[in-house]
Every structure is written in structure tokens, then in C-alpha cells.
Amino acid sequence: MSHKTLDTLVMMANQIARNMMIQGEERALPQISEHIRLYWDPRMRKAIDAHLDAGGEGLDDLARRALTALRDERAAS
Amino acid sequence: MGLIKEIDFGTPASKAVKMVTLTIDGVAVTVPEGTSIMRAAMEMGTAIPKLCATDMLDAFGSCRLCLIEVEGRNGTPASCTTPVAEGIVVHTQTERLKSIRKGVMELYISDHPLDCLTCAANGDCELQDMAGAVGLREVRYGYEGDNHVFAKQGGAANDQWLPKDESNPYFSYDPSKCIVCNRCVRACEEVQGTFALTISGRGFDSRVSPGMSEAFFESECVSCGACVQACPTATLTEKKVIEVGQPEHSVITTCAYCGVGCTFKAEMRGEELVRMVPWKDGKANRGHSCVKGRFAWGYASHRDRITKPMVRDKITDPWRETTWEEAIGRVASEFNRIQDKYGRTAVGGITSSRCTNEETFLVQKLIRAGFGTNNVDTCARVCHSPTGYGLKTTFGTSAGTQDFDSVEDTDVILVIGANPTDGHPVFGSRMKKRLREGARLIVVDPRRIDLVRTPHVKADHHLALRPGTNVAVVTSMAHVIVTEGLADEAFIAERCDLLEYREWAAFVADPRHAPETTQAFTGVPAEELRRAARLYATGGNGAIYYGLGVTEHSQGSTTVMAIANLAMATGNIGRPGVGVNPLRGQNNVQGACDMGSFPHELTGYRHVNDDATRAIFETLWGRPLDKEPGLRIPNMLDAAVDGTFKAIYIQGEDILQSDPNTTHVAAGLEAMECVVVQDLFLNETANYAHVFLPGSTFLEKDGTFTNAERRIQRVRRVMSPKNGYADWEITQLIANALGLGWAYAHPSEIMDEIAYLTPTFTGVSFETLERLGSVQWPCNEEHPEGTPIMHVDRFVRGRGQFVLTEYVPTDERTGARFPLILTTGRILSQYNVGAQTRRTDNSLWHEEDRLEIHPHDAEQRGVNDGEWVKIQSRAGETALRAVVTDRVAPGVVYTTFHHPLTQANVITTDFSDWATNCPEYKVTAVQVSPSNGPTRYQEDYDAFTKQSRRIATAEAAE
Known part of the structure; x- marks a missing residue:
């Protein structure tokens, strides 16, 4: 995974979070997770999970929490 | 199959609801109030002689040929300008009318050349027809007096005579044949709305005048062709008709340019296309056209067109022409090899918004069912993907x-x-x-x-x-x-x-x-x-x-x-009269989206993770489908750079020129082991291809396009494919080389499969389209004749959803280094990456992309109109010539992206829509400075392109 691709994924996740944020956290969090689940290819999700495990540098708070929830949900299933 | 001759009712249809009954030539006829007597007569099959009237235009009443008599009324009123009235009794042919009409025609012909046999309109001339209809047998006035016909009169130059104007590349204007019926002027005003034409002078001096008596090409004329279509004589004639002669048969088909989806009659002589004439019954265009659809189809036989498959091992090698068998075999073996080595999801493809629904459907089927991955995307990614997302969320x-x-x-x-x-x-x-x-x-x-x-x-x-x-x-x-x-x-x-x-x-x-x-x-x-x-x-x-x-x-x-x-x-x-209407860019971009071209969606916008939907496809196709979404185009390129995406099949799409951040696209393509490009020409993307499969034009295949109003319309084959196969056949060859065993004999069978699989398409078939002409989806049991207007009683999703829309500024910011904002757009004469239009005379209107800059910004930078400027962004730099204009605001610069030399997308960045990754073409922070000419990058790229397009000459067969 190149540095550049990871930057793109972080930027994408943050963008989604920033656009969903206005709905309020309670509604935004599941919507961010759902958006990424619906539109990201598995290798992108795997890469962002790995990045999350490594500290998730650059991720906004809301994006980070949504991605964590998504990762945990998958780990549980 | 003959030449389709549309009935000309003389004046437009009335929209009135109230009906009126009158008697014409002893026959009672009932028509809507406001209908002209001319139209009412034509409705019952009686063609009153006419010259200045045609049903695309409002009545004008100047030619004095369509006169009639109404019992109880004085005089001989013009039937085009006289509306019907309850109970009136009309006679269209009386001794008095016959004599007046003959007199009128005699005057017309006395100032018209009699070169009918060698005239381009021979066989398609209303003046000739009317001379016949009124029984004109002699012209008593002779040709010696004042006239517009002869260059010389009695040995001296005739001041009334004007030479032909051949300045427009597609049609000629011969003033000597003009009868000043005003139809061209009115078509320019009423139909096209450009007002480029007028009549100069009065009485005998009256002439059609483009602009201020300019040549057509120098005037405001946009070359839509409405005037040529309206002209009843050979005054305005397509140059192709002058060259070839009158067509002998015609076929109704759909334009392959923008998302309006105009219907045309392709008028043919054998397999030679003579002209494209807009069809009055076309529900998108209602008989009108533009310079692209009407005239810019010459690319189909351009010398650059590649008609044989080609392969090469490395992109630095010259191309080698080969057989279809070898080329298709190469695609199959390479995709198999790459999937064996790098995994199932290391390959993917791009469907084309310029190909038919049937072709697009097959490409995504090949990728999902054949390759076993959802890595399929389409160029709607870079244009209207947000429309899909946004309108689905709010309306459904x-x-x-x-x-x-x-x-x-x-x-x-x-x-x-x-x-x-x-x-x-x-x-x-x-x-x-x-x-x-x-x-x-x-x-x-x-x-x-x-x-x-x-x-x-x-x-x-x-x-x-x-x-x-x-x-x-x-x-x-x-x-x-x-x-x-x-x-x-x-x-x-x-x-x-x-x-x-x-x-x-x-x-x-x-x-x-x-x-x-x-x-x-x-x-x-x-x-x-x-x-x-x-x-x-x-x-x-x-x-x-x-x-x-x-x-x-x-x-x-x-x-x-x-x-x-x-x-x-x-x-x-x-x-x-209301609604939300996205104007779609390409002819079939709506269709490409409908056909399941997005990596997360099957046909009819159903997510791949929906088990029930997937099951229907899996059962019919006999192959398992992936439930995970695939990669979008930009993510495919990222994955290629990362080494996890190795092969791509691209049908009719030039991502290197059309997608943002060219250097990134190039890096992605270069990192792949097998790039297969199927196109008409060696486009920019093909510089990075290993296999080139020559494609076919819309004139060479059957199928359907879906325009911006969801209208599904037939595309009909009018000539044999120069490359040997329609594009859907090529995809089928690949599928069968991969062992999928497809056996489609005709695109109608593909549409039947689409209809079976897609709830909004269940009523669509070639038979339906034959019967109805065209149909707007949803077309199913609920809406058997389609759906012109959606969400009439309720929204598709149930209740309309209001979404909070907070403004989040883009990360692309202007600053000291890049103080201006570049935004991009299109121009009338060119289309998208220009692959088609640049290979026609449309380039005379737009030879190169130019940078529009406000006088204030230009002055600050020492930039002059027409001079080269360098434009730099965080992504790259390129050079083009400037146009100094206040059409753009200070702080904003603008260019088109129709020409590969400009490489406008070298400057655009990776920023994209948060929901769909549609690139942010419309905002790039840039700096502009004077320059001497193309940048080093452009020169290198030009050299690279030439290098890359070499085709090895076949060895002598000895």
C-alpha cells in the first residue's frame, strides 16, 4: 500500500465524515460506516483497517469512530 | 425500405382542446381550434400548393401560392394564415385559384435558373414540385430583364447576382436559387433561436443575409442545419448531397453525441451515408439538430480509424496488426494468467457511455460473471455519479x-x-x-x-x-x-x-x-x-x-x-413544467448507469450486496457473483500503482485524456500488465495498451441509447462495421474465449435479458420500441407505455426526503502560489475528448483549447489576447493560448478539454466528490503566466504519443 493511496483513503473517509457530520453524531456515525461498507472495495477497507490499527494518523475523530465501529462489526461477524 | 418522406402539414399543430368542424372540398373535417386551413386540408390528405409554409415554422403568408376560397368571404386568403372556423366551407381548387397560382409560379420561375437536371435538389425541390402542381407550362416574361440568376447580363456584370458562399464546411449557399421565402430566416429564429439570418433590402433587392451580409462562416451562424432543412430549393444544400446526389433510402436512428439523444433519419445511398436529417417525430428533438449530430459524422470513415486488431508485448513496442482470433486469445490468456497470479480481483473494466445499452450490459456482465469481480465502472463516475447518489437519496x-x-x-x-x-x-x-x-x-x-x-x-x-x-x-x-x-x-x-x-x-x-x-x-x-x-x-x-x-x-x-x-x-x-433535470453529457451515460456499470450496483440501481437480487442474476447467468463492491476508476488506478490491480478492459472510453490528474492516470495504466482498449481510434489511453480491439460506430450496429430524459431509443445499423464486428460481438468473443458460452445473435436478445432482470425495464423490448418509437423508463406492467414524468402522486422512495446540506469548502484552496481558480467546460462544435469531432470539419470552429482570463487578471500578469500562457496547479502544468474576456469573473479562468495537446487534465487534481469520487474538475487553484509555447511536458508527450502509435508494417509475404 503506497503512502499516496493511504492518504487518499484517509482523505475520502474524512470527507464522508465532514459531509455527514451535520446530521448529528447519533445519525452520522452509522451512516458513515454504512457508506464505506456500501461503496469501498474490500482492499480499501482492509487498508484503512490496518491504518486504524497503526494509530489512524490523519483521521478525523468522527471518521475514526465510524471506521472503528465498522471494523469491530466485521470482526464480530 | 425506401426514403422516409415526412408529411409536411404546413403549419404547426394547435394545442387547443376545443374541436372545430369545417368542410373542405366537400368533405367534413374536424380539427382543434386554431389549426390553419392548410393544416386541416393536409390532415385529410389534400396538399394545398405552398412554398413559404412548413410545419416546423409559424405561418408567414408571403408566397401567395396557398390561396383558397371560403364561401361567403371575399377574396382569396392564404390558407396558412387563415384559421379554421366552425361550419365554413372551403374550396382549395377553383378556376380563379388555379389562374392566380399559375401567375405566381410564373413570376417565381422567371427569376430562377432552369438547370433542374444538374441541380443538387433535383428530386427534392419544392419549387419544382409546385411548378408541376400548378401546371406551369410557360414563362411569358423571359429571362432578359432584371434577375438574380446570371452572373452576366448582356455582356456586363449583373450587380444583382451573387456568387455561391461555400464558407461553411457542410453546406453551400447559392443566392441565385433563392426565392426569398424566409424559411431559413424563420428557422434560425424560431427553431434554433440564434437570429443569425435576416433578409436585407426590400422588394426585388431582398436577399438572405447571414449577419451583416457576411459569409455564413463569419456570421453568428452555429451551423445547426435548420435553415438547410427548411430551404425548399437548392439555395441551402448539404455539400455531401451536392457531391453524392439524392439519397434513396433512410433509416431512423439516434445521435451518438450528447445526452439530448436527437432522432435522425440517416439518409443513405447504398451503404454510403449522404446526410443526417433530424426526424420530426423524434420526441427529444422534435425535428431539430445541432452542428454535431447533423454534420459531424465524418469521423466514421476517417483515415485514422483502426479496423484491424493489434497487439504488442510492451507499450514501447510498435503495434502489430493481427487476426481477431489472436487478439481475443491474447486477452483471454492474459486475464487468466493475471488472475491466477495476482488473484481474482486484480482485473476489471470500464463500460462506455457512448456504446449501446446492450453493449454496456454485456461488458459489466463479462466483468461480474466472467472475471468474477465487481471492478467495473463507467465514465459517469467523472460526470453524473453525484446525480445518481443525490436523487436516489432524496427522491428514490x-x-x-x-x-x-x-x-x-x-x-x-x-x-x-x-x-x-x-x-x-x-x-x-x-x-x-x-x-x-x-x-x-x-x-x-x-x-x-x-x-x-x-x-x-x-x-x-x-x-x-x-x-x-x-x-x-x-x-x-x-x-x-x-x-x-x-x-x-x-x-x-x-x-x-x-x-x-x-x-x-x-x-x-x-x-x-x-x-x-x-x-x-x-x-x-x-x-x-x-x-x-x-x-x-x-x-x-x-x-x-x-x-x-x-x-x-x-x-x-x-x-x-x-x-x-x-x-x-x-x-x-x-x-x-417543473422538476429536477440533470443534463447528461454523453449520449448513453444515463443508460450506462441504468445497465449496472457502477461497481456497487447491478442493473436498475440495486446493490450487489442484496442477496435476493444477486440470486436472480446468478441463476440466469449460472455463475457466482461477488457480494462486495468493486473498485471505482480512481481507486483502480491507485490499486494499480500499489500492484494489486493488473489488467483492465476499456470499451469506448479515453480515461487518459478525460480523467483528472493525467500523470496519475498514466502511472496507473503503466503499472498494469495488460491494458485492453476497444475504440475507434488509437486514443490517448491506447498509448498504454497492449491489445487494441477496433470498435464500431453507432452507424454500424443495432441497439439502444437512453438519453437524459430516461428515453430509450433505437440505434439502427445503416452500414457494415468497418472493423468486422459490432462492439457487443467483440465482448461476446472475449466472453466465449473465457468459456462463458454466450450465444446472443442480436442485441434484441440482450435487451430481453435486461428486461427480465430489471424491474424498471420489464416492458422494454425492441418490439415495444418499434411500436412506440421510444419509451421512458420505468416501463413495466404499471407503466406499459413508459413514464414521461416521475413522482406524480408519490415519490419512488415513498416520501420525499429532505437532506441537511452543510457547505464544506473544498480542500483545493487558492493562495499566494495559486491565486486563480480554473474551471472547465465545453464548446458547441466539439464533444468530450474530441476523438470524434476533432476528426471532422467541426475543428474549423474550435482548433484548440483556449484559456479565458479576465482583463484585470491578464493585465496584472502581462498576458495578451491570443498569446501563449503557462498554467500551473499543484498537480502539473501545461500551456495554451489566452482569450482575454470579461465572460469570466476576476479570479476565475476557464478552458475546454477537447484537445489532447492541451492536456487540461494535467492540471486538475485528485480531489473528488465525497460520496461518489466524481472528480472536482470545476475547481483547481492555478497560476497563469506568459509563455513562449507548449511546455516541455507537452512536447515530450507529443513525442511519446507518436512513438506509441507506430504500427509495424507487415513483412513481405515470401
Whole structure:
């Protein structure tokens, strides 16, 4: 995974979070997770999970929490 | 199969409901009130002689040939300008009429050349027909007197004579054959709305005059062809008809340029296309055309066209022509090898928005069922993917709500980020017609597009916003509507989710969305915005038309939803004259989306993770489908650079030129082990290809296109494919080389499969299209004849959803290094990457991309009109020539992206829409400085292209 691709994924996740944020956290969090689940290819999700495990540098708070929830949900299933 | 001759009723149809009965030549006929007597007669099959009348134009009453007699009325009125009345008794042929008509014709012919046998209109001349119809046998006046016919008169030059004007590349103007019927002038005004033509002089001196007696090419003429179509003689004639002769048969088909989807008669002589003439029954174009569809089809036989498959091992090698067998075998073995080595998901493909629905469907089927991955995407990614997302979220359907006819009932037109007179010219003309009838106009665009001020059209409000602030502007309009109490509460209560509306209303009412607040960063004066919002909310039927200026932003999807909010809040949904109308860029971009070209969706916009939907496909196709979404185009390229994506099959799409950040696209393509390009020409992407499969044009295959109004229309083959196969056949060859065992014999069988698999298409078949001409989806049991207007009684999703649309500025910021904003667009004569139009004479109108820059910015930088400038962004730099103009605001520069040498996308960045990754073409921070010529990059690229396009000559067969 190149540095550049990871930057793109972080930027994408943050963008989604920033656009969903206005709905309020309670509604935004599941919507961010759902958006990424619906539109990201598995290798992108795997890469962002790995990045999350490594500290998730650059991720906004809301994006980070949504991605964590998504990762945990998958780990549980 | 003969030549389709449309009936000319002489005057337009009346829309009146009340019927009137009259007697014509002893026969009772009932027609709508307001119908002309000429039309009423034609309805019963009686053709009253006429010259200046034609049913595309309003009655004019100048030729004096269509005279009739009405019992109890004096004189011989013109039947074109006399409306029917209850109980009148009309005679179309009496001794008196016969004698008058003969006299009139005699005068016409006395000033007309008698070279009928060698005339290009021979066989298609209304003057000739009328001379025959009135029984003209002699011209008593002779040809010795004043005339416009002969260059010399009695040995001296004839001042009345004018030479032919051959300046337009597609048609010629021969003034000596003009009968001054005014049809061309009226077509230019009424149909096209350009007002390029007039009649100069009076009486015998009257002449058709382009502009101020200029040559056609130098005048304001946009070469739409309406005048040529209207001309009853050989005065205005297609050069191709002059060269070839009259066509002998014709076939109805659909234009392959923009998303308007005009219907044409392809008029043929054998397999040679003589001309394309817009078909009056075409429901998208109603008999009109533009310079692209009407004339720019010569690319189909251009010498650059590749007709044999080619392969090469490395992209630095020259191409080697080969057999279809070897080329297809190479694709199959390479994709198998790569999937064995790198995994199933290391390959993918791109469907084409220029190919047919059937072809697009097969490509995504090949990728999903054959390759076993959902790595399929389409160029809608880079144009209208936010429309799909935004309208599905708010209304429940990923498409526009109206048909084009709807504009005829519109009172207020709101155009946002679209330039219809350039990008969608035929619809632009229909829009202008409505505006001339009195509809009001609001334009939201950073640039002063033609529609803002064009003959007899003036926008009431032009909100010249700063690029990238769409969401703020549209939300501010909502603020005004809500806070000034202009919302349609009854509609909202009945049709929308009320709780969501209340939350949204409170959100937009917040002072931070007030135009007085947002004007600081949008640049739109608050009072102007308030007045525009009031007009949209209260001016009657309000219709929103938008284009890529809405979608190609980091908040493209948000703007689409903000637009949908605006329409719902004002009750402008679900009837003629209103709605939310995306103007789609390419001929079949709507279709490509409908056909399941997106990596997360099967046909009819159903997500791949839906088990029930997948099961239907798996059962029919006999192959397992992946439930995970695949990669989008930009992510495919990222994955290629990362080494996890190795092979791609691209049908009819030039991502290297059309997609943003060219160097990144090139790096992605270069990293792949097998790039397969299927196209008409060696396009820019093919520079990086290993296999080239020659494609076919829309003239060479059967199928369907779906236009911006969801209208599915037939494309019909008029000539054999020069490359040997239609594109769907090539995809089938690949599928079968991979062992899929497909056996489609005709595209109609593919459409049957689409209909079986897709709930909104169950009523669609080639037979339906044959019967109805065209049909707008949804077409199923509920709507057997299709759906011109959507969301009539309820929204597809149930209740309309209001979405909160917060303005989030793009990360692409201007600053000291890059102080200007570059935004991009299109021009009338060229189309997309120009692969087709650049290979026609359309290039005479637009030889190269130019950079528009405001005089203030130009002066600061020492940039002069017509000189080369270098334009730099964070992504790259390129050079082109400048046009200094105040069409753009200070701080904004603008260019088109039709030419590969310009490489406009070297400058555009990786920023994209948050929801769909639609690239942010419309906002790039740049600096502009004077330059001597092309940049080093452009020169290198040009050399690379030449190198890459070499085709090895076959060895001598000894």
C-alpha cells in the first residue's frame, strides 16, 4: 500500500465524515460506516483497517469512530 | 425500405382542446381550434400548393401560392394564415385559384435558373414540385430583364447576382436559387433561436443575409442545419448531397453525441451515408439538430480509424496488426494468467457511455460473471455519479424527473452549472423558445454563458458565484424560501417526510445560511440571490436544469440533494413544467448507469450486496457473483500503482485524456500488465495498451441509447462495421474465449435479458420500441407505455426526503502560489475528448483549447489576447493560448478539454466528490503566466504519443 493511496483513503473517509457530520453524531456515525461498507472495495477497507490499527494518523475523530465501529462489526461477524 | 418522406402539414399543430368542424372540398373535417386551413386540408390528405409554409415554422403568408376560397368571404386568403372556423366551407381548387397560382409560379420561375437536371435538389425541390402542381407550362416574361440568376447580363456584370458562399464546411449557399421565402430566416429564429439570418433590402433587392451580409462562416451562424432543412430549393444544400446526389433510402436512428439523444433519419445511398436529417417525430428533438449530430459524422470513415486488431508485448513496442482470433486469445490468456497470479480481483473494466445499452450490459456482465469481480465502472463516475447518489437519496430514483417537452410548460427556468446552448444545443434551443415566449430565467454559473444574454433572451438573474460554492448558494436560496414563508407547505405535508422537513427548515433558516452571510465567500450579492429565490418559489412552474457544474465538485452529491430540497420545498415536482433535470453529457451515460456499470450496483440501481437480487442474476447467468463492491476508476488506478490491480478492459472510453490528474492516470495504466482498449481510434489511453480491439460506430450496429430524459431509443445499423464486428460481438468473443458460452445473435436478445432482470425495464423490448418509437423508463406492467414524468402522486422512495446540506469548502484552496481558480467546460462544435469531432470539419470552429482570463487578471500578469500562457496547479502544468474576456469573473479562468495537446487534465487534481469520487474538475487553484509555447511536458508527450502509435508494417509475404 503506497503512502499516496493511504492518504487518499484517509482523505475520502474524512470527507464522508465532514459531509455527514451535520446530521448529528447519533445519525452520522452509522451512516458513515454504512457508506464505506456500501461503496469501498474490500482492499480499501482492509487498508484503512490496518491504518486504524497503526494509530489512524490523519483521521478525523468522527471518521475514526465510524471506521472503528465498522471494523469491530466485521470482526464480530 | 425506401426514403422516409415526412408529411409536411404546413403549419404547426394547435394545442387547443376545443374541436372545430369545417368542410373542405366537400368533405367534413374536424380539427382543434386554431389549426390553419392548410393544416386541416393536409390532415385529410389534400396538399394545398405552398412554398413559404412548413410545419416546423409559424405561418408567414408571403408566397401567395396557398390561396383558397371560403364561401361567403371575399377574396382569396392564404390558407396558412387563415384559421379554421366552425361550419365554413372551403374550396382549395377553383378556376380563379388555379389562374392566380399559375401567375405566381410564373413570376417565381422567371427569376430562377432552369438547370433542374444538374441541380443538387433535383428530386427534392419544392419549387419544382409546385411548378408541376400548378401546371406551369410557360414563362411569358423571359429571362432578359432584371434577375438574380446570371452572373452576366448582356455582356456586363449583373450587380444583382451573387456568387455561391461555400464558407461553411457542410453546406453551400447559392443566392441565385433563392426565392426569398424566409424559411431559413424563420428557422434560425424560431427553431434554433440564434437570429443569425435576416433578409436585407426590400422588394426585388431582398436577399438572405447571414449577419451583416457576411459569409455564413463569419456570421453568428452555429451551423445547426435548420435553415438547410427548411430551404425548399437548392439555395441551402448539404455539400455531401451536392457531391453524392439524392439519397434513396433512410433509416431512423439516434445521435451518438450528447445526452439530448436527437432522432435522425440517416439518409443513405447504398451503404454510403449522404446526410443526417433530424426526424420530426423524434420526441427529444422534435425535428431539430445541432452542428454535431447533423454534420459531424465524418469521423466514421476517417483515415485514422483502426479496423484491424493489434497487439504488442510492451507499450514501447510498435503495434502489430493481427487476426481477431489472436487478439481475443491474447486477452483471454492474459486475464487468466493475471488472475491466477495476482488473484481474482486484480482485473476489471470500464463500460462506455457512448456504446449501446446492450453493449454496456454485456461488458459489466463479462466483468461480474466472467472475471468474477465487481471492478467495473463507467465514465459517469467523472460526470453524473453525484446525480445518481443525490436523487436516489432524496427522491428514490437515480435520474431526472421530466421529459424535454416539459419545458414548454415551465414558467421559471433555473439553470445551475450547465451551458445548454453549447453542451446540449438542441434542448438549449427548445429552452430559448420557451424563454422567448416569456418564461423567466435564473442562471447560476461563474461564467457569463450565452444564455445569460442572447438575442431575445435575457436572464432575470445571473448569480455569478465563485466556483466551489454551489451548496452555499443553493442552501441560501432555501433560506430565503423558508424564512420568507414561500415554501409550499401543502405539498410538503402531503408528499414529504414532515419531521425531516421541519428539521431541514430550521437548519436552512439559521442565519449562517442567509445570503447576507454567504455572499462574503460565494461572491453572489445577497439582494440578487433573494430576488432569484423569490422568483423560483413564486413564479409559477419552476424547473431546475443542471449539469456538470453541479456534480464535478467535492460536494457534487450535496449540491444535487440541495437542488432536490429546493424543488420539494416549493412543490415543483410531479407535473409538467417543473422538476429536477440533470443534463447528461454523453449520449448513453444515463443508460450506462441504468445497465449496472457502477461497481456497487447491478442493473436498475440495486446493490450487489442484496442477496435476493444477486440470486436472480446468478441463476440466469449460472455463475457466482461477488457480494462486495468493486473498485471505482480512481481507486483502480491507485490499486494499480500499489500492484494489486493488473489488467483492465476499456470499451469506448479515453480515461487518459478525460480523467483528472493525467500523470496519475498514466502511472496507473503503466503499472498494469495488460491494458485492453476497444475504440475507434488509437486514443490517448491506447498509448498504454497492449491489445487494441477496433470498435464500431453507432452507424454500424443495432441497439439502444437512453438519453437524459430516461428515453430509450433505437440505434439502427445503416452500414457494415468497418472493423468486422459490432462492439457487443467483440465482448461476446472475449466472453466465449473465457468459456462463458454466450450465444446472443442480436442485441434484441440482450435487451430481453435486461428486461427480465430489471424491474424498471420489464416492458422494454425492441418490439415495444418499434411500436412506440421510444419509451421512458420505468416501463413495466404499471407503466406499459413508459413514464414521461416521475413522482406524480408519490415519490419512488415513498416520501420525499429532505437532506441537511452543510457547505464544506473544498480542500483545493487558492493562495499566494495559486491565486486563480480554473474551471472547465465545453464548446458547441466539439464533444468530450474530441476523438470524434476533432476528426471532422467541426475543428474549423474550435482548433484548440483556449484559456479565458479576465482583463484585470491578464493585465496584472502581462498576458495578451491570443498569446501563449503557462498554467500551473499543484498537480502539473501545461500551456495554451489566452482569450482575454470579461465572460469570466476576476479570479476565475476557464478552458475546454477537447484537445489532447492541451492536456487540461494535467492540471486538475485528485480531489473528488465525497460520496461518489466524481472528480472536482470545476475547481483547481492555478497560476497563469506568459509563455513562449507548449511546455516541455507537452512536447515530450507529443513525442511519446507518436512513438506509441507506430504500427509495424507487415513483412513481405515470401
